[in-house]
Amino acid sequence: MKVENVHRTTFLAGDGLFSSNTSYAPQYLIMKDVNFSKEKDFKELFSSSTRFNNPERFSLDKLHLNKQKLESFKTLRKNWNGYDGEQIKPEVIDIVEKIISKIEYQPQIFPTGRGSIQLEKYFDENNFYEIEISDDEIFLYKVKDGVETEKEISIKDLEKSIADFYE
Amino acid sequence: MNKKVLPDIDNNEYLYRGIIEQFWDYENNRPSSAVFKDSKGVSVDREYDRNEKDCIGKLLENKSFYAICKIKKERVLYHKAIVKYLPVEDNIYHSEIHDTVEKIKLKGSKPKKLRDDSIVVYKLP
Structure with missing residues (x-):
C-alpha cells in the first residue's frame, strides 16, 4: 500500500x-x-x-464484596472466633466503610479477635501492607520494595499508603 | 484437689490454633495474619505428648474450625514473641503467645511472621 x-x-x-x-x-x-x-x-x-x-482500580465488584463482608462483621457476637473474640464496634465498621468507599484499590478485609478490622494486600514478599483499624488507632505495617515500616498513621495518610503501591 | 500441671513447653513443641473461615485469605490460600491478633494473648493448645490427630480433635471438639494451624515454640521465640503455659480448668494444654514479657498484644510485623511460619494441618475440603 x-x-x-x-x-x-x-x-x-x-x-x-x-x-x-x-x-x-x-x-x-x-x-x-x-x-x-x-x-x-x-x-x-x-x-x-x-x-x-487496570481492572483493580475502582473495582465495583471488589467494593461490593468488601461492603458485604463489613455487613457480616456486624453480626459477630462475643466469642465469634472460638477464642473470646470481641465484637466489632459499629463505629469501627463505619470508619472502614468510609475508607473503602473512597480508595481506588480495594484491599482484602478481615476482622480480628480484638475488635479491629484489618485491611491488607499482598503483592509479593517485598511488597505488601497490613493496616489495622480500631476505635482508637490506625496502625500500619508495610513492606515496600523490601523496606519495612511499622507506625501509627492518620486516615489521611492511609489513602496515600495504599496508593503508593500502585504508582 | 490438686490440679494437674504439665512441665514447661519445650522449644520443639508445636502450638495449635483454630481458624474460622472469616480469617481465610482465599487470594493467597492461607490464613490472614489477623488470626494472630487478639487482645488477651493469642490462645494456643500446646502439643505436649499428644499426636497431631489428637491435637486437632481436641480443638474441633470446641468449635467447627475451618482450619487449624501449628507453629513450633522455637519459631515464636525466633520472632521475639513469647509463649506462656497457662492451663485452665477445662484445658490442661492451654497456652498463650504474647508480644513480649511486658506487652500482651501482638502488633506490627510479628503476627505476619508467625502466620508465615505456621503450617496448616487441617482444613475443611
Whole structure:
C-alpha cells in the first residue's frame, strides 16, 4: 500500500473514537516504513492508559464484596472466633466503610479477635501492607520494595499508603 | 484437689490454633495474619505428648474450625514473641503467645511472621 504522507492517528482508549488530522493531503493507514524510533513509543501511543485498563482500580465488584463482608462483621457476637473474640464496634465498621468507599484499590478485609478490622494486600514478599483499624488507632505495617515500616498513621495518610503501591 | 500441671513447653513443641473461615485469605490460600491478633494473648493448645490427630480433635471438639494451624515454640521465640503455659480448668494444654514479657498484644510485623511460619494441618475440603 502506498504511503505518501506519514499520518499520525490516535486511538482514544475508552471513548472508541478514531481521530485523525483533517489536512487535504491524502490519508493512508500506516503499513510499513513507519519510523517508530522506539518500540516503547509505539506501545505508549497505542496502549490504553492503565488508568482505564487496570481492572483493580475502582473495582465495583471488589467494593461490593468488601461492603458485604463489613455487613457480616456486624453480626459477630462475643466469642465469634472460638477464642473470646470481641465484637466489632459499629463505629469501627463505619470508619472502614468510609475508607473503602473512597480508595481506588480495594484491599482484602478481615476482622480480628480484638475488635479491629484489618485491611491488607499482598503483592509479593517485598511488597505488601497490613493496616489495622480500631476505635482508637490506625496502625500500619508495610513492606515496600523490601523496606519495612511499622507506625501509627492518620486516615489521611492511609489513602496515600495504599496508593503508593500502585504508582 | 490438686490440679494437674504439665512441665514447661519445650522449644520443639508445636502450638495449635483454630481458624474460622472469616480469617481465610482465599487470594493467597492461607490464613490472614489477623488470626494472630487478639487482645488477651493469642490462645494456643500446646502439643505436649499428644499426636497431631489428637491435637486437632481436641480443638474441633470446641468449635467447627475451618482450619487449624501449628507453629513450633522455637519459631515464636525466633520472632521475639513469647509463649506462656497457662492451663485452665477445662484445658490442661492451654497456652498463650504474647508480644513480649511486658506487652500482651501482638502488633506490627510479628503476627505476619508467625502466620508465615505456621503450617496448616487441617482444613475443611
